Amino acid sequence: MQTTINWQEIEPEIRMNRKKLSKLESTIKCDYSNINGLVIVRDGYIAYEKYFNDKGQDDVQHVASVTKSVISGLIGIAIDAGYIQSVEQKVLDFFPEYITTDQYKQQITIHHLLTMTVPYPFEDWHEPLDVLCQQQDWVTYILDCMGNEGDLGTFKYSTAGAHLLSAIITRSTGKSARAFANEHLFKPLGMKEIPDFQMGAYEFDDLFGKNVQGWVHDPNGISTGGWGLTLTTRDMARFGYLYINNGKWGNNRILSENWITESTKRNSNNYGFLWWLKEDADLFTYSAIGDGGNIICCIPRLNMVVAIASEFMMQPKNRWNFIKEHILPMMHD
Known part of the structure; x- marks a missing residue:
């Protein structure tokens, strides 16, 4: 099993059904138009990567409550x-x-x-x-x-x-969450350093939209814990795959396996350590979910991560339904 993500392009039919794959882009444009980026990782390989609305792999997106995870x-x-x-x-x-x-x-x-x-x-x-x-x-x-x-x-x-x-x-x-993350999480995952960002106000676009850059902090320099982080779609996939891979990235142990087990343990609230848990038929998932349709969905049984970066909109279509109805049927077992 890959211990890091292999970003080198591989033939889609190795991981996904090509006929069904051809319909996915039109579905997104018609029914999920605020999706800016979609990255699917399986067994450590990129199974699918696509960007919309003039976005690309280097564009960052405010991931809202994904910040919590x-x-x-x-x-x-x-x-x-x-x-x-x-x-x-x-x-x-x-x-x-x-x-x-x-x-x-x-x-x-x-x-x-x-x-x-x-x-x-x-x-x-x-x-x-x-x-x-x-x-x-x-x-x-x-x-x-x-x-x-x-x-x-x-x-x-x-x-x-x-x-x-x-x-x-x-x-x-002794460090902000942003500085601590840059040193102990983002850099080890191969991500670019996340810059600090000082807001002039905390209005709607500051909370959810276009004004959010880097990682926001409160008036006393504390990185916002529940929102305010911007990531690329690939960065989102990296973070999800770290969990799927039990806390290791390459030869580096970033998180303990025990922490990931405890963070995603099933319970009556369907909520782990700032991760949403879901049982759907025989499939267990845990997801980092942010307003507007941002999600990092981890599917352990399939060794798979689905990362979706979205432009904020009120009441977007349910992303789990999108994954279940349009992505999972494309996957080869």
Whole structure:
């Protein structure tokens, strides 16, 4: 099995059905028009690579909440390197200046943040990110909200919690998540260095669209943990294949195999360590998913990664349905 991705072009029929492949491009243009890039990797080889809307392999795309899964990987690297003790370490251990007598808040661990099982005072899927982005100190604001109005251990999706994990990376390593990733993740994967990016505002296009470049940070230099990272479609495929390949890239061990196992372990919430888990018939997948139709879908049984970079749009067509209906039928077993 390939331990890195072989970017050299190979004959498509080796990995995919050529007749069905010819229909894929027209399907994307007609029904999934905001897809800018699609890379399919199988057994370490490129099975398919195509770009749309005048984009190419060097163009970066804001991957939105795919950023969260990258943050998860960085937490694993920090634990493997001894910067963080374990996922059971208390969140407030990293913020000793934050004084509270709230014993409930004191129980919250990194594990709770990774699995989105921290209570917050907002309705499910109605997180007020606009309020967060108006704060001068995002971390204190999140710590104030954390643990309120809910039960610890109950799933509640939160972008703020992912940002707190980014702050924990900075507190434990002395580097921003971006700088830590460039050194310990992106460079070892053969990616270009991700630049820092200072926003002038945090409005719609800053959160989701054309203004996002490099890796955004909050007003205090903390890399945004829940969004704000730009990657090429090939970079997305690299990251997914690192997980499919149990944490190794070439001869380098980047992530421990145990971290990947724990990150993608099946559970009742269908959510791992900032990865979405899915059982569909006899196929188990785990995916990094971002608003607008960005996805890195890992399919272990097929030793396959599907990376899709998309221009942001509201309520895009479901990417798993696209993969299941238009990509999987093309694959040779």
